[in-house]
Amino acid sequence: MDGLLSFHRLPGYWYETGPAFVFSMAVNVQESKFQPTGGGKEMQEKVQESQILEPNTTLGVPPPKTLLLVKREGEGNPWHCLMEILSTYLTFDILRMPGGSFGEDSPLFKYPGDEDDTQVIILDDRDDGPYFDLWTLFARRKPVRLAELLSDQSISSNLDDVNLIVPLAGSSNPLWQDDAGNQQCTDSPVLDVFSRRVRDFYGIQDPPVRDGDKPIVLTFINRRDTRRLQNQRYLFSKLQKRNSHIKVQMIDFAAIPFSEQVRVARETDILVGVHGAGMTQSMFMHQRAGAVVEIQPDILDHNGFRNIAVMRGLGYYRTHAKRISPEEWREGEEEQEDMGEENSEGEDTQPKSENTPLKTTGRAKRGGTNREGRQINVEESGEIPEIVDSRIMKREGWHGSDVDIEESRFFEVVEAAIMFMYQKGPWKYDIN
Incomplete structure (x- = not known):
């Protein structure tokens, strides 16, 4: 037909x-066959x-x-x-x-x-x-x-x-097509309806309308396995002290039920995270009333979460960070008054926590097919193929690496998102 x-x-x-x-x-399934009877044809189905x-x-x-x-x-x-x-x-x-x-x-x-x-x-x-x-x-x-x-x-x-x-x-x-490119769609009824359906399923209510003296809620996706941010506790502690209009919270989304993840995202004004599936929560943020900050590993150029943010009317801010091995990662300590300064010899005194790094999960051998059904075999090294324009491209180690970003660049990108929120919702702050 x-x-x-x-x-x-x-x-x-x-x-x-x-x-x-x-x-x-x-x-x-067995196909139907036509059997001629009398002067015509009748379909006799198996x-x-x-x-x-x-x-x-x-x-x-x-x-x-x-x-x-x-x-x-x-x-x-x-x-x-x-x-x-x-x-x-x-x-x-x-x-x-x-x-x-x-x-x-x-x-x-x-x-x-x-x-x-x-x-x-x-x-x-x-x-x-x-x-x-x-x-x-x-x-x-x-x-x-x-x-x-x-x-x-x-x-x-x-x-x-x-x-x-x-x-x-x-x-x-x-929604998942051509996520390697910058899409120009600025309004997606399909995504809007889907976001509402999931929120309704879990009974997630919008938080009460806030007064202008309430802080801007900044949520950091606190990854605990891979793609962790070097010295993240120090960076966000100092960010809080530099910006009096915000409230910083570091949430391990993988440790809480999905319904709670959706609620947290709905109550978040600025979502910050290293590239990963946790950024999916941006689809549940308030439409046209929030911002997303994505830190990507230095060799990655992915636009999927940028496209989601644009479709939802959210501000989007991206930067890249150097990859480091899991053995190099340190969570850092909360900023002290004498931290972040250079000593008399010009050496940076930013804290380097001596805590033992968190244990990371192993890289199991995996396989499957690409979007068109082609069989994929993944080596035990843990390098997972990514499909781009029907080609298989190895992720070259970014998937399992942690990341390290210069302090000045971190503040520059996150504070750009904070200032974006100064004239959103109930707030009316001057930029300077």
């Missing part, structure tokens, strides 16, 4: 996700057999009318996980449009209503992860693993007419 992609041309995406991998893993429909179940509840088949890229990275949730939202938004069935005005998926008879089937064997509950956005029933469904023994005969939904892959959604 014109405009429809051939079933055998369904694409696969990286980390073995997307329709091609879902059907290969969970569904056995029975479509599915692995997920073979066994019976013992759930003791009516079988779902719709199954959402999900194979995830991972479970711990907020950017990857949220892109999958967004792609699934786009899938359901399309199915909810009128005229989904040929010759009919009714949608293929009715909301509200059909979500009560829909169940998410997880095909991968990964851990649930901190974002797992977001899958209940699309189905009221508790998500189950494929193995759980296969072990049930009571309702397989009632699943003959079940509807299957295979969502768009996470890396296929438009």
Whole structure:
């Protein structure tokens, strides 16, 4: 049929996700055949057999009318996980449009209503992860693993007419396309609606309107594994003393529930961090009322979070920092009155903490596929490929490095964001 992609041309995406991998893993499909009878042709379909429909179940509840088949890229990275949730939202938004069935005005998926008879089937064997509950956005029933469904023994005969939904892959959604370049989009209803949907799911309310005498809240994403900022405690302690209109907080997002991460982001005016998935939280900040500061490793030129900030109407400030080994990293100490000065011999007395560096996690060998389904093998060195214009480019060690930035450059970029906020919201401070 014109405009429809051939079933055998369904694409696969990286980390073995997307329709091609879902059907290969969970569904056995046999093509229809035409058999001539009498003076015409009648279509005689072979029975479509599915692995997920073979066994019976013992759930003791009516079988779902719709199954959402999900194979995830991972479970711990907020950017990857949220892109999958967004792609699934786009899938359901399309199915909810009128005229989904040929010759009919009714949608293929009715909301509200059909979500009560829909169940998410997880095909991968990964851990649930901190974002797992977001899958209940699309189905009221508790998500189950494929193995759980296969072990049930009571309702397989009632699943003959079940509807299957295979969502768009996470890396296929438009928000993730061409993130190596500077996008010119300054307003994204898709991103705005998605941000609101996630906040509504967790019941995140906007904080009360503040008076102009309240401080500007600056949140630093306190990474504790890789891409840590050298002497970060010293830098932010001194930043606080240099700027009386701000309140600095250092938050380890990985140590708190995702719902709390969203709340913190919503109450943040300036989000500061070294490049990483934690910067995804910028999509939950107040639209057109905040700023983002991104510190990238010296060899990286990535614009994904810049594009998010621009779409949300946030100020965006970027700088680069020298890579250092994890063994060189020190958290630093809070600034003292005599710190940051040069001694009589011209030597910098900025504190160098002698604390033992935090232990970093090992680099497990990983593999998968790129966005178009090409197989990727990652060496044990831990260098993870990045896809740019359909080419595989090694990250050359920035992924596991920490970073070190000169004190003056750090203050210059962060204080530019602070001054950006001087005439935002309730504040009306002079620049100088």
